[in-house]
Each structure stands twice: as structure tokens, then as C-alpha cells.
Amino acid sequence: MTESILGIILSALLTENFILVKFYGICPFMGVSKKIDTALGMGMAVTFVMALASAACYGVDLILQALSLTYMQTVVFILVIASIVQVVEMFLKKAVPALYKALGVFLPLITTNCAVLGVVLVNVQEGYGFLHSVVNGAAGGLGFTLAIVLFASVRERVDKAECPECFKGFPIALITAGLLALAFMGFSGLKIF
């Protein structure tokens, strides 16, 4: 049990990192990575939503399986995730204003993030139980945070460095992201026991 959970965490963080290995959620990865602070905020929000969506979609998937409607998983999950994020946002605004302020604009931004949908679909494909699903969601979010914070810190430095005119700005960021992904490919094959 613990072994399989540790395995899930390791693969979600490094070997199967959602951004740098699976290439999900590239949009916020490129868009919100200009500063480490905002990258960290985004990462936290994604982690939170991923864990929550994993838990909720596990329940919804049980219903779909009972009705033998599993072919509708994708579209139903989108619906579930979108409404969960909305409810959570309202709940946080009322109950935990401090957290609402910290997550700020990032919450609605990730409503339709493909990394969130991706983690839910992976849970279903791998046939994870409830605990494993939530762990996979949270670890996947932390993997997202790791990748985006690393990328943001590299980008902050690259912005100051001299680089050829034609590479300035976005092109060099794309190349940086590619190099970072190459580095993460080095983790492939890493296993617990």
C-alpha cells in the first residue's frame, strides 16, 4: 500500500511530471511564469483543485460505471470540474477570505485547465481507488508547482541576460521550457524498488 502510494507520488512529481513529461497545462506554464511569486500562487491553486477534482470525479465515475456510461467520462468530468471550482471559489470567499486572496485570480483561471482534466482521466485509466486518486491529484499538482517555479526562476534570470534580438522574450522562454523538459526526461526509468 505505502509502496504503491510512494510510487504514485514519485511518478507524478518527476517521471510522469504533468507539464514537462506529459505536456499538459502548457498554457498557464508559459503564461503565469514570469515571476516566482505568481508561479507559486498558480501552483498552489492547481494543487488544491487537482486534489479536489480527483476526489469528486472518483465519485462521479462510480455513478457513470453503474449506468455503463463510461464513454461520457470526459465531458462529464469537464462539467464536474468547472462547477466544483466555482463552488469552491464562492465558499472560500465567504469562509476563508485569506486563502481566497492568496489564490486570487488563479482559481477561475484553472477551471478549464487541461492538466486538471488530465489527472482525472489518468486516475480512471489506471483504475486508482479513492486514496490513490487523491494522492495522484495532489502529487500531480505539486509536480506542476515544481515545474512552474523552476521555470519561473530560470525565466527571471534569462530576462536579464543578454540574448540575440531574435530570441528575446517568448522564443527564448520556449527554448528554456524545452531544455527543462529534456532535463526531466532524465528521470524516466526512476523507480521505487
Add this chain to the structure above:
Amino acid sequence: MDIIIAVAILGGLGLIFGLVLAAASKVFYVETDPRLDQLNECLPGANCGGCGYAGCGGYAEAVLNGEAPIGRCASGGNECAQAMASIMGVKAEVVTRKVALVRCSGEKHYDKDGNLTSGARVKAKYEGFKDCLSASKVGGSGPLSCKFGCLGFGTCVKACKYNAIKIVNGVAKVNEDRCVGCMSCAAVCPRKLIVPVEPKRNVVIACASLAKGAVTTRGCTVGCIGCGLCKKICPQEAITIERNLAIIDYTKCDNCGLCATVCPKKLIKDSNVEKL
């Protein structure tokens, strides 16, 4: 048949979630002060941070909570301050528009052979990060001979959200029509060269050198040497020399421009004579 079940399930789910969301928005409704939205509407929404708060929203909230005074918004100017005051039910003082001034005249001009004809002398070639803060940290306080002059790497240009600053011959220049006076450039200038001035009050000392006259002259052909000619000629006695640098007291200055005509280094700029 299958398609009907699928549509029904999806439609049903959509309906349920819709109802849950509607219920949640009632249950978790948070009352906000209607004045907050009104205040937000008055502000320009540029989020320049010149007021010292995190964007226009932050400033509006601070004003609402009574933590911040009205009239901090430089880019909104007087109009914005009066509108905010009427929302909050108080009177605001008249806010005058200010623009940024870079207190350095050391534009570098070279002749054909590469010899300096006028401006600040460059004592070393700097090849690090193209950033003023980095450049100013290099041993010997940067690549310029003058310890006070504009380094010209454009840190303020990057900080300006209004695209109002340009580097001309190695010195930052402010476009007064575009500048809204948020002073975010002043915050990033490692030499603290940028100060707010009234836009039409263009008799300004465009130098910040506190070094002795001889040292200033060695480093720059247009540095203030503290000779005091401007102080002597000023009929309003508005100019004082402090630590080898002329300073204008704008409460006394009447913009006559006499000082600009006598300055031997031609670093007192007068908008009546020439546009900055």
C-alpha cells in the same frame, strides 16, 4: 435510445450543477460595499503601483477602509481625486500633476575619432547584465566617471508602464506628455536620479552630482559644480547651493528663467528656452 440517455444524463447533470451553483451563490453571498466598485471605476486601472498599494484595487480598498488618503493616484490626477472624494463624502485638496525628471544632462556626444566632445565621461566598458542596478554594483561604482550620473541601461524604461522614457545618447529622457507621474521609475533607479516636478515648471536642475567642482568637471562636461552664479542672479532668492549642487525652492521660484541663461554648464533647463 443511447443518445437520448446520454443527452438526458448530461442535461440532468448540467441542471443539477446549475442549481447547486445558484444555491451556493445565495448561501455564500458576501456583501461588498457598493462604494468599492464606484471607487474602482474612478481609478484609471493601470495598476502602476505609484500609490504604494498593490494595484488600483488595493488602493481603492485602502481608501474605503480609511487607511490611505485620497489623491495618491498620480495618473488619475485631480479629476480622480475629486471624484473619489465625492464618493467618500469628504473634500479633497487640489492635486497638481507631476511628471518625472531625470536629474542628469550627461548626454554623450563623440567626434569622428571617438573622442568625447560633451557629456559624461565613460571610464570603463561594462559588459555585464544590461541593467542599471547591476552596473552600479560593479567596483568603482559603475562604468561612468561620475558617481551620480545616469547609467543609461534603461532599468527605468522597463519599469515605465506608459512607455514614456527613452534612452537618448546614454541618458534617460522622460516624455512629459506621456508621463503620468506614478514614479515607478524613481523606485528602480539605483542612483535615485528621478524626482517629481510640475510639468510646466521647467526651470529644473538637471544634475545630481554632489562631488566637488573639480571632480565633477573631470567626469562630465555638463555637471553642476556649485559655482553659485544661478544663486546670485535669482531675483526671488529661490536657489541655494547644498553640497556642491544647486537646488531650486519651487515655493519661491517664479519661472523667470534667468538662472538658465547664466549657468556656465547649461544644465539648468528652461522650457521657455528649450524643450527638455
